[in-house]
Amino acid sequence: MLSREIHLKSYPKGLPSSENFELTTVTVSEDLGDKEVLVRNLYMSVDPYMRGRMSGKKTYVDPFALNEALTGGAVGRVVASRHNDWPVGTLVSHFFGWREAFKTADGRQLTKLPDMQDLSPSVWLGALGMPGLTAYAGLLEVAAMKEGETVFVSGAAGAVGAIVGQIAKIKKGRVIGSCGTSEKAAYLTTELGFDTALNYRQAPIAQQLAQAAPDGIDVYFDNVGGDHLEAALPLMKNFGRIALCGAIAQYNDQEPGPGPKNLAFAIIRRLTLRGFIVSDFAGMQKDFVRDMSLWMKEGQVKARETIVEGLDQALPAFLGLFKGENTGKMLVRL
Numbered sequence: 001m002l003s004r005e006i007h008l009k010s011y012p013k014g015l016p017s018s019e020n021f022e023l024t025t026v027t028v029s030e031d032l033g034d035k036e037v038l039v040r041n042l043y044m045s046v047d048p049y050m051r052g053r054m055s056g057k058k059t060y061v062d063p064f065a066l067n068e069a070l071t072g073g074a075v076g077r078v079v080a081s082r083h084n085d086w087p088v089g090t091l092v093s094h095f096f097g098w099r100e101a102f103k104t105a106d107g108r109q110l111t112k113l114p115d116m117q118d119l120s121p122s123v124w125l126g127a128l129g130m131p132g133l134t135a136y137a138g139l140l141e142v143a144a145m146k147e148g149e150t151v152f153v154s155g156a157a158g159a160v161g162a163i164v165g166q167i168a169k170i171k172k173g174r175v176i177g178s179c180g181t182s183e184k185a186a187y188l189t190t191e192l193g194f195d196t197a198l199n200y201r202q203a204p205i206a207q208q209l210a211q212a213a214p215d216g217i218d219v220y221f222d223n224v225g226g227d228h229l230e231a232a233l234p235l236m237k238n239f240g241r242i243a244l245c246g247a248i249a250q251y252n253d254q255e256p257g258p259g260p261k262n263l264a265f266a267i268i269r270r271l272t273l274r275g276f277i278v279s280d281f282a283g284m285q286k287d288f289v290r291d292m293s294l295w296m297k298e299g300q301v302k303a304r305e306t307i308v309e310g311l312d313q314a315l316p317a318f319l320g321l322f323k324g325e326n327t328g329k330m331l332v333r334l
């Protein structure tokens with residue numbers, strides 16, 4: 001079977017471009033050895049953290065190797081198998097994204113997924129997958145949000161942010177979200193039930209946020225960093241909590257940007273700022289899937305996806321994350 005895959009050719013400086021990548025075709029042998037499993041991918045995820053892995057430096061995870069297929073979350077179906085635990089037709093999630101098909105020696109890197117009648121398998125890469133768990137653990141555990149609190153979430157129309165805001169509504173919070181277009185802002189308030197949505201391109205975020213939160217903010221879920229973090233700090237209530245989830249505004253910076261110039265508010269307001277990585281919260285996975293499945297079934301959480309077609313669109317989809325081209329989870333259908 002022929003499979004196309006995307007290799008990293010060079011480590012990008014600043015915003016990546018097509019020159020840093022190569023779309024190539026390999027042959028995946030269908031002649032399987034004992035216990036081998038052949039998987040055809042259905043959907044792959046593009047995620048902001050992948051930019052960090054393209055830097056050539058180790059962060060909390062190793063950098064991508066050059067001249068090899070990139071990796072990342074994906075779901076696929078077993079199309080040939082010589083392993084009794086992985087029969088043909090099994091739906092699986094795994095980390096062999098950025099390619100159409102692959103073979104594993106013994107299925108150990110695969111996770112079985114249930115086939116659900118009313119939900120697309122892509123949901124395991126979004127609301128029921130890594131971004132959903134990030135939102136759930138970040139809001140409820142890292143920021144320890146309590147009922148009735150005022151929550152501000154940046155990147156609010158994205159995969160993580162949209163779920164954060166909806167969980168905060170379920171927990172009876174007052175929710176303010178920021179995003180980059182008025183269409184997204186309207187989506188947050190009319191479809192997802194946010195109390196207030198701010199378009200940071202319309203006016204300085206600090207000014208808009210001060211108007212939206214006259215009584216202060218208990219929890220800030222930071223997906224953006226930079227000016228958004230700086231805007232939130234002086235508006236935090238005493239003993240407020242900031243979950244530092246991401247800083248997408250800075251991922252393509254060639255030089256580290258300045259830290260928030262008003263960090264002294266962390267002292268003045270006795271704040272807790274806690275960075276976190278979702279993989280540290282694997283212990284919450286079972287509760288998360290139980291709660292999120294129920295919320296989705298009841299219509300309390302809606303999970304929009306932005307889907308592009310074909311592996312050749314994976315790079316534009318990835319770059320689109322930095323231009324705000326997605327509403328909800330950005331995915332590639334393979």
Ligand SMILES: NC(=O)c1ccc[n+]([C@@H]2O[C@H](COP(=O)([O-])OP(=O)(O)OC[C@H]3O[C@@H](n4cnc5c(N)ncnc54)[C@H](OP(=O)(O)O)[C@@H]3O)[C@@H](O)[C@H]2O)c1
Nearest residue numbers: 048158159160179180223245246247248249276277278324
């Ligand atoms: N800590 C963890 O374990 C963990 C896990 C998953 C994700 N994350 C982080 O969480 C954040 C959201 O991830 P996601 O997967 O949900 O992505 P996403 O929000 O679905 O997509 C990225 C969004 O970021 C916004 N954006 C891009 N550049 C921006 C800028 N310069 N200023 C403000 N907004 C900008 C865009 O929306 P607009 O139209 O609103 O600009 C874009 O749609 C990222 O920072 C990511 O790295 C962290």
